[in-house]
């Protein structure tokens with residue numbers, strides 16, 4: 513009898529090269545939030561050729577889609593992402609910072625791998641459904657704009673995942689583990705100030721500076737920071753300075769705030785105080801302020817029932833082995849990680865996984881973290897956010913990390929972009945892909961686990977989910 517693992521390994525041999533090519537193609541054309549037209553097309557074309565039923569533009573987002581297969585049984589939803597980050601263009605496989613396109617985008621969070629691993633998983637599942645070895649329905653969700661757009665939160669608001677029984681996803685990283693913790697909820701909001709232009713020397717008394725208002729607002733928020741929960745984080749970017757001329761009083765200016773905390777309730781409390789500060793700044797400067805809600809996401813709810821299956825499959829498939837050339841490159845990349853980045857990565861692992869034996873790792877000797885971090889139920893929260901969180905409130909959801917980069921590679925950096933199209937990344941992606949497939953199979957073969965996962969979620973949320981994006985807010989592709 514062929515073992516579960518042999519079955520998956522044999523099947524993948526037929527199409528894994530295609531999957532690698534898809535990931536590389538998406539790496540080549542990095543597209544940012546809500547503008548992932550070509551990336552979505554690469555994936556939908558592949559799915560159509562494979563015989564999946566494809567629906568595009570779902571949830572009111574042009575670059576969102578679903579590819580479905582199967583006609584009976586529970587629905588397993590695999591979530592894929594394919595958005596890139598601005599300003600991170602980088603040559604692949606290089607151990608020095610060199611942009612491929614000056615000022616261009618780059619896959620700095622590995623979403624070229626994230627979205628593609630799921631493709632492999634559903635192609636394998638389709639094969640098993642065709643052979644009658646598995647009964648169930650599989651949906652691959654193409655989810656745009658994880659970075660700064662919370663595409664999935666919009667999709668949840670529009671009911672896209674209502675017929676899904678369990679959702680699975682993963683994220684590339686520099687270690688391998690179950691995503692067993694929560695994440696921060698957030699709101700992203702624009703504050704647009706309108707003043708009056710004037711000659712800054714001739715008639716400054718006639719001018720009302722919108723830029724002054726932005727600066728005063730930021731100062732006000734800096735004073736607020738001491739009086740919010742320590743786990744909360746407030747960031748801002750000035751998105752319009754009102755021009756480049758110091759001799760014109762700035763008639764317009766805009767600042768974008770990203771407000772994070774453990775729960776949406778905490779975010780909302782901080783947000784209301786920030787609105788007051790903005791109004792205060794407008795009052796002080798005799799300008800007007802418009803508050804434009806951009807997007808939001810909730811905190812993540814891990815599902816212990818599904819996480820345990822994922823952990824089992826992470827161990828079953830096992831960490832990748834690297835060839836000599838890949839090891840050479842890994843050692844070179846290891847040298848580009850600063851000691852403080854390396855120790856910060858170890859600290860992060862330790863804080864989320866207190867039992868992981870990372871204390872003795874020496875950077876010179878260990879380019880990779882060579883074990884699956886032991887799984888345990890956790891009450892920790894990571895200091896970032898993810899829109900997978902909103903899916904996790906309405907469908908039992910599990911996610912995990914696999915090693916795609918050398919240990920300590922920080923997310924959103926050139927080093928990550930450089931590694932994203934190399935053997936290291938491909939091996940990590942195929943690893944993740946097989947874990948997604950095997951987890952889905954386990955759930956479809958044991959539907960009582962799906963019921964258990966649902967009961968666990970119900971116990972946690974008691975059905976009390978409110979989508980954090982107001983009804984009238986639409987996805988903003990121009991931000």
Ligand SMILES: Nc1ccc(C(=O)N[C@@H](CCC(=O)O)C(=O)O)cc1
Nearest residue numbers: 658659660661662683809896897898
């Ligand atoms: N497994 C991960 C999931 C998300 C992220 C991440 O960096 N997310 C952005 C999302 C920001 C947003 O919600 O717009 C962040 O926290 O800044 C990192 C690892």
